[in-house]
Amino acid sequence: MGTTGLPANITQGSRTKGGIGESTLRPDGTLKVTGEFAYSSDMWHEDMLWGHILRSTVAHADIVSIDTAEALATPGVYAVMTYDDLPTEVKNYGLEIQDTPVLAHGKVRHHGEPVAIVAADHPETARRAAAKIKVEYRELPVITDEASATAPDAILIHENRTDHHIGHVPHPNIVHRQPIVRGDVAEARERADFIVEGEYVFGMQDQAFLGPESGLAVPAEDGGVDLYIATQWLHSDLRQIAPVLGLPEDKVRMTLAGVGGAFGGREDLSMQIHACLLALRTGKPVKIVYNRFESFFGHVHRHPAKLHYEHGATRDGKLTHVKCRIVLDGGAYASASPAVVGNASSLGVGPYVVDDVDIEAIALYTNNPPCGAMRGFGAVQACFAYEAQMDKLADAVGMDRVEFRQRNAMSQGTLLPTGQVVDSPAPVAELLRRVKAMPLPPERQWESSEGADVRQLPGGLSNTTHGEGVVRGVGYAVGIKNVGFSEGFDDYSTARVRLEAVAGEPVVTVHTAMAEVGQGGVTVHAQIARTELGVTQVTIHPADTQVGSAGSTSASRQTYVTGGAVKNACELVREQVLEMGRRKFGTYHPAWATAELLLEGGKVVTDAGEALADLVDVLGDEAVELEREWRHRPTEPFDLRTGQGNGHVQYSFAAHRAVVEVDTELGLVKVIELACAQDVGKALNPLSVVGQIQGGTTQGLGVAVMEEIVVDPKTAKVKNPSFTDYLIPTILDTPTIPVDVLELADEHAPYGLRGIGEAPTLSSTPAVLAAIRNATGLELNRTPVRPEHLTGTA
Amino acid sequence: MRVNFTVNGRPQEADDVWEGESLLYVLRERLGLPGSKNACEQGECGSCTVRLDGVPVCSCLVAAGQVEGREVVTVEGLAEYAAQRSCGTGACEAGACGTESGGTSLDEARRWSAQGARGTDSQTGEGVELAPVQQAFIDAGAVQCGFCTPGLLVAADEMLERNPDPTDADIREALSGNLCRCTGYETIMDAVRLAAARQSEGA
Numbered sequence: 001m002g003t004t005g006l007p008a009n010i011t012q013g014s015r016t017k018g019g020i021g022e023s024t025l026r027p028d029g030t031l032k033v034t035g036e037f038a039y040s041s042d043m044w045h046e047d048m049l050w051g052h053i054l055r056s057t058v059a060h061a062d063i064v065s066i067d068t069a070e071a072l073a074t075p076g077v078y079a080v081m082t083y084d085d086l087p088t089e090v091k092n093y094g095l096e097i098q099d100t101p102v103l104a105h106g107k108v109r110h111h112g113e114p115v116a117i118v119a120a121d122h123p124e125t126a127r128r129a130a131a132k133i134k135v136e137y138r139e140l141p142v143i144t145d146e147a148s149a150t151a152p153d154a155i156l157i158h159e160n161r162t163d164h165h166i167g168h169v170p171h172p173n174i175v176h177r178q179p180i181v182r183g184d185v186a187e188a189r190e191r192a193d194f195i196v197e198g199e200y201v202f203g204m205q206d207q208a209f210l211g212p213e214s215g216l217a218v219p220a221e222d223g224g225v226d227l228y229i230a231t232q233w234l235h236s237d238l239r240q241i242a243p244v245l246g247l248p249e250d251k252v253r254m255t256l257a258g259v260g261g262a263f264g265g266r267e268d269l270s271m272q273i274h275a276c277l278l279a280l281r282t283g284k285p286v287k288i289v290y291n292r293f294e295s296f297f298g299h300v301h302r303h304p305a306k307l308h309y310e311h312g313a314t315r316d317g318k319l320t321h322v323k324c325r326i327v328l329d330g331g332a333y334a335s336a337s338p339a340v341v342g343n344a345s346s347l348g349v350g351p352y353v354v355d356d357v358d359i360e361a362i363a364l365y366t367n368n369p370p371c372g373a374m375r376g377f378g379a380v381q382a383c384f385a386y387e388a389q390m391d392k393l394a395d396a397v398g399m400d401r402v403e404f405r406q407r408n409a410m411s412q413g414t415l416l417p418t419g420q421v422v423d424s425p426a427p428v429a430e431l432l433r434r435v436k437a438m439p440l441p442p443e444r445q446w447e448s449s450e451g452a453d454v455r456q457l458p459g460g461l462s463n464t465t466h467g468e469g470v471v472r473g474v475g476y477a478v479g480i481k482n483v484g485f486s487e488g489f490d491d492y493s494t495a496r497v498r499l500e501a502v503a504g505e506p507v508v509t510v511h512t513a514m515a516e517v518g519q520g521g522v523t524v525h526a527q528i529a530r531t532e533l534g535v536t537q538v539t540i541h542p543a544d545t546q547v548g549s550a551g552s553t554s555a556s557r558q559t560y561v562t563g564g565a566v567k568n569a570c571e572l573v574r575e576q577v578l579e580m581g582r583r584k585f586g587t588y589h590p591a592w593a594t595a596e597l598l599l600e601g602g603k604v605v606t607d608a609g610e611a612l613a614d615l616v617d618v619l620g621d622e623a624v625e626l627e628r629e630w631r632h633r634p635t636e637p638f639d640l641r642t643g644q645g646n647g648h649v650q651y652s653f654a655a656h657r658a659v660v661e662v663d664t665e666l667g668l669v670k671v672i673e674l675a676c677a678q679d680v681g682k683a684l685n686p687l688s689v690v691g692q693i694q695g696g697t698t699q700g701l702g703v704a705v706m707e708e709i710v711v712d713p714k715t716a717k718v719k720n721p722s723f724t725d726y727l728i729p730t731i732l733d734t735p736t737i738p739v740d741v742l743e744l745a746d747e748h749a750p751y752g753l754r755g756i757g758e759a760p761t762l763s764s765t766p767a768v769l770a771a772i773r774n775a776t777g778l779e780l781n782r783t784p785v786r787p788e789h790l791t792g793t794a
Numbered sequence: 795m796r797v798n799f800t801v802n803g804r805p806q807e808a809d810d811v812w813e814g815e816s817l818l819y820v821l822r823e824r825l826g827l828p829g830s831k832n833a834c835e836q837g838e839c840g841s842c843t844v845r846l847d848g849v850p851v852c853s854c855l856v857a858a859g860q861v862e863g864r865e866v867v868t869v870e871g872l873a874e875y876a877a878q879r880s881c882g883t884g885a886c887e888a889g890a891c892g893t894e895s896g897g898t899s900l901d902e903a904r905r906w907s908a909q910g911a912r913g914t915d916s917q918t919g920e921g922v923e924l925a926p927v928q929q930a931f932i933d934a935g936a937v938q939c940g941f942c943t944p945g946l947l948v949a950a951d952e953m954l955e956r957n958p959d960p961t962d963a964d965i966r967e968a969l970s971g972n973l974c975r976c977t978g979y980e981t982i983m984d985a986v987r988l989a990a991a992r993q994s995e996g997a
Contacts, residue, residue: 029932030922032940033947035829035869042828124814210833210841210941210975260833260941261975292834455963518939518976687935687981694978695938723838723973731979732970 016600018538019531020751023687026523027540028516039258040230043216045285049078051278052126052288053271054116054133055297056108059716060155060367061137063106063115070132071118076125078282080133082116085281088246093269095236095372097163097175097334102244102273108137109157109332110369111717112297119278119286142367142716146306146327149173149364157332157365165338168640175330175363176338178345180417180643183356188321192312194396200309200385201782203708204329205302205699207374208728209517211260213270213298214289217279224251225276230259232266234513235549244273245280249545252276256543262517263699264373265299267554268335296721300335300372301709303328303363305344307385311392317399319408321356322349326382328371330363335372337363342487342638343378346418346647350386351428351480352408357417359643367716369709373554375699376481376761383479384783387766391475391773401770402432402476410480419644422651425744427679431655432478434677434740441659441673441736443472458661458668460732469665472672475658475770479762483650483755484557488637491557491649492629494548495525495565496541497573499533500623501616506602508533508570511541511627514550514562519757520688521558525566527684532570533577534599535615548629556652556755559684564750565630573624574599581618633748650746654678654759656697656767659735662775667787669705669772671733674698674764677740681754686741693760694737700764702729704772708784799861801825802871811858818842818853821868829869829944833973840972843945844868845875850952852971869944872951876925879955927951927989934985938976946972950986958993960986 018024031037068080083091083105091105092098104115116133120126143149143157150171157173165176189195215229224247231237234254242249259266271288278286290298306327312320326344330337345361361378374380394404409428415421444467446456452466459465485491496511508529516522526538543550550562578597581604586592595606603611604618638645659672676697683689706727710719720726745752765783773780776790788794797808797820808824818835821827821844830853831841837855844853845867853866867875927950930936937943946969953960953968960968965986974982 023935025932025935026937028940029937030924032937032943033869033924033928033931034873034922035827035944037940038828039831039941041832042822044823044826044828122812124812208975209939210831210839210973211939212832259939260831261939263975289832291832292836292838453963455967461967518941520938691935691938691977691981694980695976696978698978699975722836723834724836728973728975730970730973731966731982734979737978737980 016530016534017536018527020527020684022527023685024523024527026520027526028522037258039211039260040228041212041214041289043228043257043287045216045218048285048287049119049121049278049282050123050126051271051275051286052118052123052130053114053274054118054130056104056111056113056115058108058137058139059111060140060142061108062140063104063108064136064138066116067134068116071129074125074129074132076121077118077129078284079119079278080116080129081277081281086244088244090243093240093244093273094334095268095336096338099158100333110367114274117274117278119282143173144366144368144713144716146364149366157367173365175334175365176341177360177362178341178638178643179641180345180348180357180359182417182419185321185323185356185358188356189312191314192320193315194393195310195312196389196392196396197310198385198389198392198781200307200388202305202307202381202384203703203782203784204304204371204711205374205703205707206296206709206726207263207265207299209261209263209265212290212292212295215257215271215275216285216287217275218285219279219283222251224253225279226253227272227276228255228257229272230257230266232262232515232517232554233552234515234543234545236552237269237272238545240269241273241276245276254545256515259515259517262553263375264377264554267373267552268300270298292723293721296709296718296726300370302374303330303340303371303381305381307381309385309389311389313393313397315397317397317404317407319352319354322354323358324348326361328361328363328381329366329368331366331368331370333370335370337372339487340378342647343482344382345643346416346638347379347480347482348382349417350383351410351426351478351653353410353414359417368711369718375696376758377555379479379481380762380765383477383762384766387477387763388769388781391770402436405478406432417643418638418647420646420648424650424746424748425679426651426653427742427744428478428653431653431677431679431742432476434742435655435657435675436476438657438675438738438740455732458663458670459666464666464668465663470661470663471775472659472661473771473773473775475767475774476656477763477766477770478653478655479759481556481652481759481762482648483560483652484555484632486635486647486649488635491551491561492631493550493562493565494627494629495562495569496547496625496627497529497566497569498623498625499535499573499577499619501619504616505537506535506615506619508535508538509541510538510566511547512550512562512566513543513545513547514558515543515553517553519553519558519692520685521553521562523688524559524563524684528563528566529570532567533574534601534603547627556757559753560650560749560755561632564632565628567750568630569626569628572626572628576624577615577618578604581613584618585613650749650754652754652756652759654763656763658767658771660768660771660775662772662790664776664790667790669785671701671735671768673735674701674767675738676760677742678756678759679742679744679754680756681746681749682743682752683741684751684753689741689756690739692757693739696757696760697737697764698729698734700761701734701768703784704765704768705784795859797858797862799863800865801827802867802874808858813859815858816854817856817858817861817866820858821853827868827870831941831944833941840949841942841945843948843972845948845952850949869947872947873923873925873928876951877923925951926992927954930985930989930992934981934988936977936981936985942972942974946974946982950989954990954993958990960990
């Protein structure tokens, strides 16, 4: 399987085939390999129109006028809509703060902001008509960083803010500020024998999911609309869409179409409202599909950040204190910025024991592209910086870098900077031990009897070196990510489970609104149902808004929370079925009353394994169906002044070791191996678990050496909105990724599982950076690293 | 304009094609074959890869008019295409010539098959004939969101046709034009090694 270290008990699950713990294959696999799986961009409807969005060509400007006459007169065009055509008083949307205009009104705040929408009978007609819309802009100075955002005379990105953060931020161009203060840093500083400081820069990363934003809106006879859409959270979309359309939520019927990846980039709305508006206006189905260029403007990105850290340690290698300031650029609209600030600050010192901390994190409003959710969500930026600091400090103390981390590693019972106790296993030192213990890849693998295989060297087929000037380096990093929505959010999910006999076989149907975005939730939910109800045949109902909310496919939470909801609903169904059995057959066998009863292999069995009845006989013609909400332990907000509070639900830990080879003459990097050890609590599907870890690791690699949206600081315009200029790792850039999976149960979580999707994205980046530093001896305080940073030509 | 060409062995006629339309657009929007994917529409991601007269191309970069009278194979026709290849002269290619295994060993491949704990879910589309490379992608866990999968399958199948016994470096080179954002490529490597091993076993 290309993995090492899976413990022997990893496949232990229920005795019903295909239950938890098995590497059950995806239920949608066949459809996906035959091309029949219907993604949101594949939707088609007779008589359908194509929507297109006109976006601003400047980042910050007053809109003087918009003239749509020529566009509207174009043959084949059915509708052109601007702000003035919005049907209700609700003209903004947003995840937490409704500050994002559906269409620009009087002002644009970032490059690529939607200004007008067009529906036509061909996508090219719609595009050409949109190009005929005349928008006159009066440009304003652009705000692009902290200095310009908080200058005394700075233009306010959003005037008259009324959101609940405005009362505690030091400037209206700051979305949210979260300090976290514990202990006495001034006093602890006195105890430090070594102090290291660093200023770090994290570039703007894009989710770069491959399936572009797209969907189909079909107007219905009842005045409502049916929307087939790729998203991460149907009910969150619904809550934002319906008021803008002026429709009750039950008239906006949403069905999840196939989702081509997400990684946080589909938490915010993109074309949902636009397609519905055009469909309702024209009375025809409207499809909108972004191309890649538009996709770079159509979703939020990972916050770029500037991070200043001071770490201290005693001579014997114990951390004394951490002081840090994290400035996240949220861009023009709030999106998930407040929650990203919460994560960056509360996890700002990493998985270490340190009693004296002084942390401040802020997110800015600027005219840069809006930033929000991406895999790792605030914890990624902090990890990049604190892990660089840990290497620096280990060197200052004169201690091995891994040993220094292990000496300061948190464990169960450690207090976070927020004062919250980590009350489940936290095997940070063990993960570092495991990743270090893996065998190193052999040196000079590119050498063969026929000379150098350039494909395995930095520069690859560009044939830039045959090994001359190539130096190897090794680096380590470890990180901590919270699982689930934090800070007091009511983070629930809903599952509807039905058990019935069909053609003499027991069949389970699981219906949730969970967005399957590729992570394999559909696989795992079927496994849970098999384990809990002892039934092999499980159908996963398409996700839609006809069932209660599942919450977001974000924050590593769906296996935990919707998995927990499915487990809970199955348990309740089981109780009802057993009660039916007792009523029907109780008199025939005393075990019905006295024994612990289970459902296994389509039968009611005792815990001793004796079969009492077939499920189909218990069920007869009756179906047992119920829908229930399920919640994990509640959390609480962080205190706005001290940052104290039990804000998180669960934690996820991963460690990486990176091995790189650097062509020091040309500044080219080849990552040779990126080994990962991660605690997953319980691997419900080991194959999927390893796939998540390898995928997350690779996204971390991308932002280490190539991925960055480049924004011109003079104009705030995006310079590289394409896969030609924004590079993501190819199969040639990606090394082997051996994975060592540890399973230490979290007793608070279903089956002891941990959310796993994000943690590997944290430590991957700093491990690669550390390896490059190790190879080159350079300080390298920004990511991604480019050739010019390695050759001194930057 | 009207374009006549062969898709997956069947003659097709597309009417009212605008001169600027790509082969990808015609396949997806005019012929009801959305299997070829539209991830970048600028020739960078490989998700729209099809065979044009046997040669893998990005269908987003081929003008529809260029395919007049030519043969196209898409992911929808891949199973049939692979089946015909193994029935034809290619049948011995793998079995007889594949004496060395460059990637996954046969034992490893058998372990994969034994591991397949497939449910009987209604969505699986069980009973569908698949090309070996398609089955290997499922078995090895190489499919997550699946948006890159059709293009990768067409490219990987073409490589295995040319090079039934690829080394890891060969696989990486052949698939370097296909972006995947979910998997980190490790399971894709596993899948192609597995397909090669099964092919050389004659399975």
